[in-house]
Amino acid sequence: MKFGNLAWKKTALLFAAVLLLALFALPGTVRHASAAATAEASIVLDGQTINGAEPVIVNQTTMVPIRVVSEQLGYSVNWNQSEGRVTIGGEASPLVLTIGSATAGSASGNVQLEQAPFVRSSTTYVPLRFVGSQMGLGVKWEQASRTVYLQSPVPAPSVPTVPETPGTTTPTPVAPSNNASIDAISFSDNRLTISAGAAVTPKSSTLAGPDRIVVDLPNSAFGPGLLANGSLGLGKVGTLAVENSSLVKQVRYSLFSESPSTIRVVIDLNRAVGYNLYTEGNLIFVDLNDDGTAPPVGTDGKKVVVIDPGHGDHDSGGVGITGVKEKDMVLQVGLKVAALLKQEPNIDVIMTRSDDTFVALDDRAKIANDAGADVFLSIHGNKANTSSAVGTETYYADASRSKTLSDTIQKHVQAATGFRDRGSKQANYVVIRKTTMPGALVEIGFLSNSEEETLMMQEDFQQKVALAIVAGLKEYLGV
Numbered sequence: 001m002k003f004g005n006l007a008w009k010k011t012a013l014l015f016a017a018v019l020l021l022a023l024f025a026l027p028g029t030v031r032h033a034s035a036a037a038t039a040e041a042s043i044v045l046d047g048q049t050i051n052g053a054e055p056v057i058v059n060q061t062t063m064v065p066i067r068v069v070s071e072q073l074g075y076s077v078n079w080n081q082s083e084g085r086v087t088i089g090g091e092a093s094p095l096v097l098t099i100g101s102a103t104a105g106s107a108s109g110n111v112q113l114e115q116a117p118f119v120r121s122s123t124t125y126v127p128l129r130f131v132g133s134q135m136g137l138g139v140k141w142e143q144a145s146r147t148v149y150l151q152s153p154v155p156a157p158s159v160p161t162v163p164e165t166p167g168t169t170t171p172t173p174v175a176p177s178n179n180a181s182i183d184a185i186s187f188s189d190n191r192l193t194i195s196a197g198a199a200v201t202p203k204s205s206t207l208a209g210p211d212r213i214v215v216d217l218p219n220s221a222f223g224p225g226l227l228a229n230g231s232l233g234l235g236k237v238g239t240l241a242v243e244n245s246s247l248v249k250q251v252r253y254s255l256f257s258e259s260p261s262t263i264r265v266v267i268d269l270n271r272a273v274g275y276n277l278y279t280e281g282n283l284i285f286v287d288l289n290d291d292g293t294a295p296p297v298g299t300d301g302k303k304v305v306v307i308d309p310g311h312g313d314h315d316s317g318g319v320g321i322t323g324v325k326e327k328d329m330v331l332q333v334g335l336k337v338a339a340l341l342k343q344e345p346n347i348d349v350i351m352t353r354s355d356d357t358f359v360a361l362d363d364r365a366k367i368a369n370d371a372g373a374d375v376f377l378s379i380h381g382n383k384a385n386t387s388s389a390v391g392t393e394t395y396y397a398d399a400s401r402s403k404t405l406s407d408t409i410q411k412h413v414q415a416a417t418g419f420r421d422r423g424s425k426q427a428n429y430v431v432i433r434k435t436t437m438p439g440a441l442v443e444i445g446f447l448s449n450s451e452e453e454t455l456m457m458q459e460d461f462q463q464k465v466a467l468a469i470v471a472g473l474k475e476y477l478g479v
């Protein structure tokens with residue numbers, strides 16, 4: 001018997017589901033006395049233990065904080081607090097969970113959950129096994145070790161295209177949408193960075209009164225990240241806030257034409273300025289400078305550093321006890337790091353985001369990979385269920401590639417914060433797993449601890465942390 005890849009996966013998942021149902025239906029299975037009883041469990045994704053996942057088991061169901069689903073499994077998560085609703089996954093087939101409701105909405109209709117999502121200590125918990133299997137992960141529970149094993153789907157083999165035989169008249173199919181998605185737009189250090197899902201040939205022009213640089217991206221369309229904040233159809237304009245630039249007021253972007261689909265990005269200038277427009281992989285750069293001859297990113301032997309402030313827009317990340325949003329704190333620190341790196345003659349910096357926009361985790365990694373970056377650093381703030389958790393920690397995904405970087409960043413940042421040293425450790429965060437260069441993810445401190453939360457929002461503390469990050473990067477790069 002021969003199965004296609006997909007058929008095999010479906011069968012395997014079905015088998016796993018039946019096995020699990022049978023397991024949990026057995027009368028001999030240890031059951032907790034009360035619905036509130038919880039126990040420790042661990043989660044292993046593709047053979048690697050997920051650290052800091054803090055799952056709890058309620059009525060035999062492993063519940064995980066929603067940030068595990070976004071940060072470690074890499075799915076887009078939209079959390080509507082007022083309605084108590086969590087939407088996971090893309091627009092095509094979202095999974096909708098509601099706090100306190102044992103019914104979830106999926107592409108194939110309503111599904112019953114063994115355990116309703118709940119909020120505990122201001123952390124939202126969702127059933128891991130259900131979410132995992134709905135998102136196409138293989139899920140297996142091992143009772144003896146109290147471990148949930150997750151397996152990412154194997155990418156389907158690419159279907160070979162049949163070359164067209166000359167002379168045959170195949171009817172021309174309706175052209176599929178082959179627009180490149182525009183996934184992220186950021187501006188820092190007089191450099192506009194646009195990340196596309198495929199190669200784009202940009203066209204630029206300048207306008208005066210007021211001074212502007214116009215960049216058109218033919219055959220492109222907005223990706224889900226930029227659309228997350230609302231419609232960007234014809235006539236709608238998105239803006240990118242630009243801070244601390246003497247040259248640039250703001251950056252605007254809009255759908256300029258529908259056929260062919262063309263996105264227009266406009267840099268509003270304070271005065272006329274030279275610029276250099278170029279592409280690297282699927283990245284488009286516009287470097288502003290007075291003589292228009294800025295060398296492209298990474299040339300002249302410069303090291304390319306990608307700074308990734310975590311979360312953004314609807315994804316606020318962890319929310320501290322006084323309401324500080326992780327996305328705001330890490331952006332403030334990230335922009336300070338970028339400003340410091342700009343002064344380094346041997347370093348070029350690229351930001352994955354420079355304002356309150358959302359960039360998908362895969363796209364953050366892709367920006368660094370496309371740029372051929374030398375180092376990737378993601379900046380985060382931590383959160384725990386208890387206010388007693390404190391300290392600075394740094395993560396790497398692959399020890400041989402990234403442990404030295406992670407150790408170096410941890411050494412400098414922990415010395416700057418003075419927080420407890422939680423060490424440099426392994427974890428499979430998507431952004432450091434999918435980047436191909438040395439990458440680390442630093443958790444500056446805990447937003448769930450009031451002292452650390454207060455400090456992390458202070459200007460001088462953030463500057464001290466930014467200086468430490470730059471010192472760590474320079475030590476690692478040897479520049």
Ligand SMILES: [Zn+2]
Nearest residue numbers: 310317380381
């Ligand atoms: Zn985070």
